[in-house]
Structure formats: C-alpha cells, structure tokens
Amino acid sequence: MSDFASLKKVRQTRQRTSFPKIELPASHEMTNPNVVGETSVGRLPDESTKMQVDFEPLAAAPPSSAQAASTLNTEGLYTSLPPALEVRTSDTDGRGVYSKYFRKPGDVLLSVKPHIAALSNEHLEDYCSSCFAPKPSNGSLRRCTGCKVLHYCDAKCQNVDWAFHRHECAAIQKWISSSSENSGPASIPGDAIRCLGRISWRKQKLGQDSVWAKIDALQSHRTSISKDPNSYDSQTYTQLAHAIVRFLGLNSPQELAEYGMHNAADLVDLVSRFTTNTFTITTPSLAPLGACVSPCVALLNHSCDPSAVVVFPRVGSKEEEPLMQVIALKPIQPGEQILTAYIDTTLPSEKRQRILQDTYHFTCKCRLCSPPSHCPPDLREVMWCPKKCGGMCPLPTEENSLVRCNRCKAPVRDTDAVLDAVRVGEEALNKAEALQFSNPPKAIQLTTNLIPILVSAGAVPSSYPLLALSRLNASLLIARLPSTDPNVEEVLSPEVQSSAGFSESKITPDQAQEALDDAIRAATRASTGLTQILVNGHPMRGIALAELGKLLAVDEPKPTHLQEAGSLLSSQPPAAGTPFILNPRIKSSPPYPPSGPARLKLAYETLIRARQELMIGFGSGKNEGGQAGKQVRQLAVDIEKELMVWKDGLKMALQDQPRVAK
Numbered sequence: 001m002s003d004f005a006s007l008k009k010v011r012q013t014r015q016r017t018s019f020p021k022i023e024l025p026a027s028h029e030m031t032n033p034n035v036v037g038e039t040s041v042g043r044l045p046d047e048s049t050k051m052q053v054d055f056e057p058l059a060a061a062p063p064s065s066a067q068a069a070s071t072l073n074t075e076g077l078y079t080s081l082p083p084a085l086e087v088r089t090s091d092t093d094g095r096g097v098y099s100k101y102f103r104k105p106g107d108v109l110l111s112v113k114p115h116i117a118a119l120s121n122e123h124l125e126d127y128c129s130s131c132f133a134p135k136p137s138n139g140s141l142r143r144c145t146g147c148k149v150l151h152y153c154d155a156k157c158q159n160v161d162w163a164f165h166r167h168e169c170a171a172i173q174k175w176i177s178s179s180s181e182n183s184g185p186a187s188i189p190g191d192a193i194r195c196l197g198r199i200s201w202r203k204q205k206l207g208q209d210s211v212w213a214k215i216d217a218l219q220s221h222r223t224s225i226s227k228d229p230n231s232y233d234s235q236t237y238t239q240l241a242h243a244i245v246r247f248l249g250l251n252s253p254q255e256l257a258e259y260g261m262h263n264a265a266d267l268v269d270l271v272s273r274f275t276t277n278t279f280t281i282t283t284p285s286l287a288p289l290g291a292c293v294s295p296c297v298a299l300l301n302h303s304c305d306p307s308a309v310v311v312f313p314r315v316g317s318k319e320e321e322p323l324m325q326v327i328a329l330k331p332i333q334p335g336e337q338i339l340t341a342y343i344d345t346t347l348p349s350e351k352r353q354r355i356l357q358d359t360y361h362f363t364c365k366c367r368l369c370s371p372p373s374h375c376p377p378d379l380r381e382v383m384w385c386p387k388k389c390g391g392m393c394p395l396p397t398e399e400n401s402l403v404r405c406n407r408c409k410a411p412v413r414d415t416d417a418v419l420d421a422v423r424v425g426e427e428a429l430n431k432a433e434a435l436q437f438s439n440p441p442k443a444i445q446l447t448t449n450l451i452p453i454l455v456s457a458g459a460v461p462s463s464y465p466l467l468a469l470s471r472l473n474a475s476l477l478i479a480r481l482p483s484t485d486p487n488v489e490e491v492l493s494p495e496v497q498s499s500a501g502f503s504e505s506k507i508t509p510d511q512a513q514e515a516l517d518d519a520i521r522a523a524t525r526a527s528t529g530l531t532q533i534l535v536n537g538h539p540m541r542g543i544a545l546a547e548l549g550k551l552l553a554v555d556e557p558k559p560t561h562l563q564e565a566g567s568l569l570s571s572q573p574p575a576a577g578t579p580f581i582l583n584p585r586i587k588s589s590p591p592y593p594p595s596g597p598a599r600l601k602l603a604y605e606t607l608i609r610a611r612q613e614l615m616i617g618f619g620s621g622k623n624e625g626g627q628a629g630k631q632v633r634q635l636a637v638d639i640e641k642e643l644m645v646w647k648d649g650l651k652m653a654l655q656d657q658p659r660v661a662k
C-alpha cells in the first residue's frame with residue numbers, strides 16, 4: 001500500500017509556480033530602469049562596492065556589442081535543435097519551432113540538459129544542486145565546505161557542478177557576510193540571480209563566441225518595459241539588475257565588459273532575456289524546484305491550448321539531470337508549429353492575458369482566448385443551468401450580467417448572488433494562498449468554507465475560482481494527513497486541534513479515517529475540474545489522478561463501509577470523478593469514497609487511468625511516463641495482487657460454506 005510521504009513532500013514544495021520575484025535588502029533604492037529623462041542610480045548596500053548603474057535612457061540606447069553578438073549566436077542556437085524540428089519566423093509571434101514530421105501524443109520532441117539551472121532557496125538543503133535529486137530518505141546530502149549553502153549527492157555531483165559553482169561559491173559567501181541577517185534562505189541570492197551569475201561567469205571564462213553567449217540570441221523586451229516605476233516588470237527588472245551587479249561584485253561600469261556587456265542597457269537586456277525565456281524546474285510530480293534557461297526550448301511560442309508541454313520527468317542519467325523534455329500532448333502534423341503554455345492554463349482568459357502581457361509582453365490569440373462565435377462557453381468560466389436542465393451558462397460578470405443556459409435558454413436571475421460568491425471565493429483564495437505555509441489550518445478553513453458556497457451558487461468544478469480553491473484545499477488536506485508509518489506516533493498541534501475541534505492531542509482512528517476521506521473527496525473534486533478543461537494526458541491531469549489513486553490505496557484507519565464478502569466481485573464503485581461531485585444537484589449518490597475492496601478496486605482503476613495519462617504527459621516509450629508513471633505502475637501492480645488475494649479469499653470462503661440442502 002501507499003504512504004503519504006511523497007504526497008506530503010509535493011505539498012511542501014508547491015510554493016512558487018512562476019517566475020520568482022527577488023527580495024532585496026531594504027537599503028536598495030528602487031529605480032525604474034527605463035524612465036526617460038530621469039537619472040536612475042542603483043545603490044549597493046556596501047559603500048565600498050558601490051557602483052553606479054545608470055539605467056537611462058535604455059529604450060533609445062544604440063545596439064550594443066552584446067546585441068551584435070546575438071546575430072552570431074543565432075546560427076549556433078538553431079543548429080542545436082534536433083533535425084526533426086526547424087525554426088521559422090512569423091509576423092505574429094516571431095521565431096517559433098515547427099515539426100517536420102507527424103508526431104503523436106506522448107512523443108518526446110526535444111530532450112536537453114538546461115544551459116543553466118539553480119535550485120530555489122528553500123530547496124538548497126533538500127535537493128542536490130547538480131542533478132536535482134532529492135535527499136535520500138535514509139541519508140543526507142553533502143554540503144559544500146566553501147559556501148556551506150549548496151548541497152550535493154556526492155563528490156561526483158559536486159565535480160560536475162564545480163565549473164558553475166566556482167565563482168558562485170565565493171560570491172555567495174560575500175553576499176551572506178554583507179547581508180544584515182546572515183543566516184537562513186533570505187540572506188542567499190535567489191535562484192534568478194544565481195542563474196544570471198552562472199551564465200555571466202561562464203561567458204566571462206569562455207568568451208562571446210562560446211555556447212554561453214547563446215542567451216544573447218534570445219528575445220529581449222527591454223524596449224517594452226513599462227515607464228511606470230511602480231509597475232511589476234519595472235520593479236522586477238530594477239531589482240534583478242541591482243542584485244546581479246552586487247552578486248558579480250562589480251565596482252565600476254567598465255567591469256561589465258568582462259561579461260560581454262557595455263552599458264546598463266546591455267544589463268537590462270540580459271535581465272529581460274532571462275525573464276522572457278526562463279523556465280521553472282519541477283519535480284516529477286510538478287512541484288516547483290528552481291529556475292533554468294535552455295535557449296533552444298525557449299524558442300517555443302505560447303498557446304493557452306498547447307500542443308506540447310515542457311516537463312522534467314527524471315529519465316536521464318545523473319549527469320544528464322535535470323533533463324528537460326518537450327512532449328507532444330496532441331497529434332502534431334508535419335509543418336505545424338509546436339506550442340507550449342507559459343502559464344497556468346486553468347485560469348480564466350482575462351487573468352491569463354494579464355500575466356502574458358505583464359511578463360511576456362504579448363496578447364494571446366489562441367483558440368481559447370479568441371474563440372470562434374459558435375464555440376460553447378469555456379468550462380473555466382461557466383456555471384450549471386439554474387433550471388438544472390443539465391446545460392451550462394457563462395458565469396455572469398460585472399460587464400455581462402445577462403446570461404442564459406446554452407441548452408434551455410433559461411436566464412440566470414440571481415446574478416448578484418453568483419457575482420458575490422465568485423468575488424468572496426477569489427478573496428478567500430488569495431488569502432489562503434498567502435497563508436498556506438504560515439498558517440495551514442486557517443488556509444484549510446478558508447478553502448473548505450468557500451467551496452460549498454461556490455458549489456451552491458452553481459459553479460462547475462472546472463470554473464474559476466472553484467478549481468483553484470479545490471486544488472489548494474486538496475493539497476492542504478493531504479499535507480495534514482497523519483503518518484501511516486506505525487513507528488511514527490503523531491500528536492496534533494494545538495493549532496490543528498483548535499481549528500478542527502479535536503479535544504484530544506492524539507488522533508483517533510475515526511478522525512484519521514475522516515481526514516483521509518476528506519482528502520479523497522477534495523482530490524476527486526480537483527481532479528474532476530482539471531479533467532474537464534485540460535487535454536487527455538496533460539501532466540497536471542495525470543498527477544492529480546495519481547495523487548487520488550495513491551490516497552485511495554492508503555490502508556483505511558477504520559473502514560466505514562465494510563462490504564459483505566460476497567459483494568466483492570459484484571460491487572460497482574463509482575468511477576473516479578463521481579457524478580455527485582460533478583453535479584451536486586444529483587442527490588441520490590452512493591457514499592463516496594467507498595470502503596473496503598470497492599475502494600481498493602477504485603484505487604486500482606484510478607491508478608491505471610493515471611498511468612495512461614502520465615504515459616502521454618511525461619513521455620511514452622522509453623520514458624514510461626517518467627518517474628511518476630513508473631511509481632504509479634508499481635503501485636497498481638501491488639494493488640492488483642492485493643485484489644487477487646481478496647478474490648481468492650472470497651472463493652475459498654464460498655467453497656467452505658456448508659451446502660444448503662435442496
């Protein structure tokens with residue numbers, strides 16, 4: 001049977017889903033890198049290492065040698081793609097990657113070790129900074145004796161990383177000693193800065209014609225940076241530019257030349273190329289781990305309805321990891337552009353457009369963002385028909401409150417109630433997201449309370465913010481589950497006791513069963529929502545199903561619906577994503593989750609479905625669905641054996657029964 005350890009770990013690492021915002025010491029003056037007519041000076045905290053970074057006027061700055069170098073590097077960048085792919089340029093989205101041949105879902109289109117990668121601060125102790133493997137459950141990682149910050153599996157991993165860590169090691173030590181608080185992750189430069197440092201030091205050592213200069217051939221949005229000093233991108237660019245100057249230990253603008261930069265515009269270009277082209281490295285179960293840059297993967301353009309996905313399935317050798325792969329999600333025709341999603345595509349279109357505009361400076365015109373007029377409403381933005389005819393209506397908005405069912409045409413009368421539920425739900429989601437690590441019981445309470453409000457307002461499981469609340473709720477409830485390890489005796493924290501109304505500090509079997517069943521219901525709701533809107537085989541769907549299957553496979557602390565032995569073979573458990581969760585208006589549903597053998601059978605079926613999806617999202621063939629797919633397969637095999645034991649036991653019990661005389 002399964003345990004919660006891996007599920008809990010996933011939850012702990014789900015802290016960041018997109019490009020990181022870095023924190024600078026308060027002494028850093030915030031200046032807009034692109035304000036024309038205003039002299040902006042970046043101040044460093046340590047006066048002795050103060051360097052003036054004049055960021056003005058960047059938009060009008062002439063092409064620098066770094067930009068000229070990009071022409072040279074473009075050729076090298078394109079030839080690093082495998083022969084089955086080619087780069088083409090269009091007026092709408094610039095360069096993009098096209099497939100020369102037909103590819104089917106699950107095909108690995110591109111497989112590379114990222115150019116540069118760095119773990120985020122909170123993972124530096126628990127993951128190897130070279131191969132990104134987690135700390136072994138029965139052992140520990142080795143700490144770098146220099147910086148005492150990065151950790152490695154062993155000396156081999158450290159050697160592989162040394163070319164990158166060499167300068168970084170000294171720079172981290174200097175950074176820590178000049179920080180006001182000199183312990184804990186806050187006093188270490190973030191993953192974005194460490195990535196930028198690693199690129200710069202490689203370029204400094206190997207020169208402007210080396211592979212490390214390929215980043216200069218990537219797209220920069222320097223000239224599109226907002227002129228508003230308070231805008232998100234303006235602040236991000238300023239912070240990153242200041243921090244990189246400090247991390248590289250630059251004392252004068254002239255020193256930028258060593259890194260192929262000749263003025264502040266070049267520095268901002270570097271930062272812009274990074275923010276436009278960086279990826280979040282994830283674990284095989286999609287928890288964020290850090291940041292990386294891969295110039296050839298960065299040539300792929302975006303769609304909110306993508307044909308491919310970028311994943312880190314952990315199928316490479318230690319030296320190849322973290323191996324980054326682009327996998328086909330849909331059939332791709334010869335000559336078709338391969339498109340991946342840069343953002344969380346479960347969000348509604350307005351939110352997606354805002355993030356794409358703020359971070360990537362473009363307006364998406366994909367099928368989801370600009371649907372043809374006859375298209376049914378997007379399931380991210382719909383509610384059930386108020387007349388319960390089984391049809392759906394677009395969720396009302398402030399601008400469009402006159403909405404009707406797409407089937408029976410009944411209007412939604414109480415639009416204010418729906419608008420209120422959505423508004424309150426969104427507020428609770430923001431609060432719960434902010435509190436999820438500092439105060440999980442409060443975050444659980446917020447999400448648990450708001451889900452029924454949205455459900456009774458008619459929201460479908462895939463709609464925003466219900467799906468986001470359900471996913472957060474499921475991950476919080478999984479993290480709260482007591483350990484299944486018989487050697488670990490857990491005591492409830494006073495916080496959990498008061499929030500859940502427990503009178504004892506030790507969890508009883510009844511409470512453990514209830515907590516497990518709650519987590520299963522929450523995971524089912526989240527998985528149902530994801531299945532409604534994401535394409536078959538999307539890695540998020542596969543991982544959500546795998547989590548649900550693992551939960552169903554956990555030994556029940558106190559089985560609640562023990563079946564008659566004779567009903568084993570005939571029992572029909574509800575399929576994963578049961579109708580009562582899909583449509584709460586259907587009242588006469590069987591109890592969910594089932595108990596005993598019916599539950600085990602459901603676990604098996606869910607894991608089989610998960611494996612089929614993981615075999616697409618994390619690659620078919622040799623990949624075998626990546627590490628997640630292999631684990632799920634093993635668990636399904638174990639459960640199949642357990643089901644056989646049940647069946648055999650039942651047969652024997654029936655044979656042993658005294659025959660009833662006719």
Ligand SMILES: C[S@@+](CC[C@H](N)C(=O)[O-])C[C@H]1O[C@@H](n2cnc3c(N)ncnc32)[C@H](O)[C@@H]1O
Nearest residue numbers: 092093094095219277298299300301302360362
């Ligand atoms: C990671 S780069 C992709 C490669 C880029 N097209 C190039 O020429 O280097 C991201 C940038 O490409 C452009 N882009 C990507 N997808 C797009 C789309 N669907 N529509 C318009 N522009 C897009 C945007 O300028 C975005 O900031």
